[in-house]
Amino acid sequence: MTEAIQRKLNDSAAARWTALVLIALAMFFAYMFVDVMSPLQSLIESERGWDSGVFGTYAASEYILNVCGFLILAGIILDKCGIRFTGILSTSLMVIGASIKYIGVSDWFQATAMCSWLDSWWTTLPGSAKMASFGFMVFGCGCEMAGITVSKAIAKWFKGKEMALAMGLEMAIARLGVFAVFSVSPKIATQFDNSVVAPIAFCTVLLIIGLINFIVFSVMDAKLDKQLGEANSDEPTEEFKVSDLGRIFSSKMFWIVALLCVLYYSAIFPFQRYATNYLEVTLHIEKEAAADLFRWFPILAMILTPVLGSFLDHKGKGATMLMLGSLIMIACHLSFAFLLPIYPNEWFALLIIVILGVSFSLVPAALWPSVPKIIDPVILGSAYSLIFWIQNIGLCFVPLIIGMTLKATGGYLVPMLIFASLGVLALILSFALKAFDKKKGFGLEEPNIKE
Numbered sequence: 526m527t528e529a530i531q532r533k534l535n536d537s538a539a540a541r542w543t544a545l546v547l548i549a550l551a552m553f554f555a556y557m558f559v560d561v562m563s564p565l566q567s568l569i570e571s572e573r574g575w576d577s578g579v580f581g582t583y584a585a586s587e588y589i590l591n592v593c594g595f596l597i598l599a600g601i602i603l604d605k606c607g608i609r610f611t612g613i614l615s616t617s618l619m620v621i622g623a624s625i626k627y628i629g630v631s632d633w634f635q636a637t638a639m640c641s642w643l644d645s646w647w648t649t650l651p652g653s654a655k656m657a658s659f660g661f662m663v664f665g666c667g668c669e670m671a672g673i674t675v676s677k678a679i680a681k682w683f684k685g686k687e688m689a690l691a692m693g694l695e696m697a698i699a700r701l702g703v704f705a706v707f708s709v710s711p712k713i714a715t716q717f718d719n720s721v722v723a724p725i726a727f728c729t730v731l732l733i734i735g736l737i738n739f740i741v742f743s744v745m746d747a748k749l750d751k752q753l754g755e756a757n758s759d760e761p762t763e764e765f766k767v768s769d770l771g772r773i774f775s776s777k778m779f780w781i782v783a784l785l786c787v788l789y790y791s792a793i794f795p796f797q798r799y800a801t802n803y804l805e806v807t808l809h810i811e812k813e814a815a816a817d818l819f820r821w822f823p824i825l826a827m828i829l830t831p832v833l834g835s836f837l838d839h840k841g842k843g844a845t846m847l848m849l850g851s852l853i854m855i856a857c858h859l860s861f862a863f864l865l866p867i868y869p870n871e872w873f874a875l876l877i878i879v880i881l882g883v884s885f886s887l888v889p890a891a892l893w894p895s896v897p898k899i900i901d902p903v904i905l906g907s908a909y910s911l912i913f914w915i916q917n918i919g920l921c922f923v924p925l926i927i928g929m930t931l932k933a934t935g936g937y938l939v940p941m942l943i944f945a946s947l948g949v950l951a952l953i954l955s956f957a958l959k960a961f962d963k964k965k966g967f968g969l970e971e972p973n974i975k976e
């Protein structure tokens with residue numbers, strides 16, 4: 526009887542996995558929106574006159590406000606106002622940003638006075654790109670804010686339970702979103718008379734469903750707090766202090782993890798943005814065929830990430846997984862740079878893409894659940910937001926650099942070498958991480974669940 530009274534909502538496997546599905550689906554739709562334009566690069570170039578430089582600026586815009594400090598503010602909001610408020614705020618921001626972007630690329634907007642005005646300054650960037658980039662900026666704030674909120678929510682709901690598996694599954698569902706959008710975006714565009722507007726409209730509607738999901742999750746979360754006997758526990762237990770930022774920044778381990786994160790992810794997400802076009806020009810195939818090939822990249826990551834998360838929960842070896850993942854990524858980008866142009870074969874391309882997917886499982890599965898091992902739980906939300914912030918600096922500038930390099934060199938050799946170099950630096954840091962962990966005993970190689 527006493528046990529029944531003490532049983533909390535997250536002690537029920539069904540309830541906590543339902544909570545995970547709700548918030549993970551919101552991220553699924555968010556990741557779909559992030560890459561909705563990635564397979565349409567050549568179409569937006571012919572439709573709206575966006576060259577690769579413009580596309581790079583647009584891609585970077587997602588992160589600009591975050592880099593300018595919004596993510597730090599997001600961490601403070603999360604720590605001060607809690608998961609429910611921040612979750613609903615962030616998913617709402619995504620809907621608003623997506624709607625602005627939809628307007629920016631719409632046929633209607635191109636004929637407006639505002640578009641003409643936007644066209645009249647910084648003339649290398651068309652009015653449609655300026656408006657879409659502004660929307661993507663707002664969306665990016667919501668998306669990253671939702672990312673840290675989801676991490677904190679999983680840490681709360683899965684504390685002492687299958688945390689790495691849950692984080693792995695959340696990322697797996699997000700990867701499925703990338704697969705889905707690479708599959709449907711070109712098809713929706715073709716279906717609607719080669720329109721870039723239709724896929725964006727479709728994904729905007731999905732984001733509204735994501736917002737509803739977060740509202741439903743908030744109801745569950747409020748119930749959990751009530752059971753915990755902490756009616757106001759969506760309020761943080763500790764007030765956020767600026768000195769907490771100092772504590773995080775002065776941790777050497779934090780810096781190794783944050784730098785490894787920015788270097789690794791800068792060679793993945795910006796690459797993803799250009800991959801369809803790279804395959805189109807390297808294999809001389811249509812955008813649909815290129816997107817069909819590339820969509821397998823997140824699929825393998827989707828299958829392997831939770832498996833590796835579970836492995837980490839039970840066996841450990843987090844630092845080794847980070848090293849292996851970085852090494853595989855270097856090999857893949859070098860193959861894209863040198864081998865695929867010599868042997869332009871779709872099966873060979875698929876092989877490299879799939880192997881890169883293995884790397885993209887190893888690193889995220891090990892990286893995110895390692896953060897609670899090196900950071901005090903009371904400042905975990907701020908730590909995640911600071912790692913995201915540093916990561917976003919790379920995600921913002923690397924697409925710009927890639928776009929400019931592409932424009933200057935007219936080919937993908939140098940961009941691929943840039944990605945490979947980022948991998949080399951990530952590999953060096955993963956060695957440093959393992960050595961430092963061995964010295965200080967953070968337990969990165971230890972399992973999360975002691976059996």
Ligand SMILES: NCCCC[C@H](NC(=O)[C@@H](N)CCCCN)C(=O)O
Pocket residue numbers: 559668669672673675676695696699790794889893913916
């Ligand atoms: N609960 C989220 C864990 C992080 C997952 C990670 N995402 C990021 O690092 C984002 N900051 C960047 C997302 C880029 C697309 N907007 C991941 O592996 O996806």
